[in-house]
Amino acid sequence: MVIGILTLALAIPGANSLKDKRQVLQSLLEGVRRKFNVSAAEIDDNDTWRRATVGIACLSNHRAMANRMLDKVVDYVDSNPLISLVSVEMEFV
Numbered sequence: 001m002v003i004g005i006l007t008l009a010l011a012i013p014g015a016n017s018l019k020d021k022r023q024v025l026q027s028l029l030e031g032v033r034r035k036f037n038v039s040a041a042e043i044d045d046n047d048t049w050r051r052a053t054v055g056i057a058c059l060s061n062h063r064a065m066a067n068r069m070l071d072k073v074v075d076y077v078d079s080n081p082l083i084s085l086v087s088v089e090m091e092f093v
Contacts, residue, residue: 003093004066006056009086015049024082
């Protein structure tokens, strides 16, 4: 069994309050969970308006499969016009 862990640093340039940020993140995280059947949560920068750090985890039988799934998650997040992807870290356990 392989656990894939993805950490994304995001910029949310249109957020002018924590409420704006939460709306964008909630929509993003629900979409990621629904589309890819992974666990996803905001893990850092909770009180910063225009930044967020998101953690995503998936389980798989093979590392290559987990890698492909997390790559698709990165592409999905990067396609969101309300969010700028600042950095991506991926690890496998």
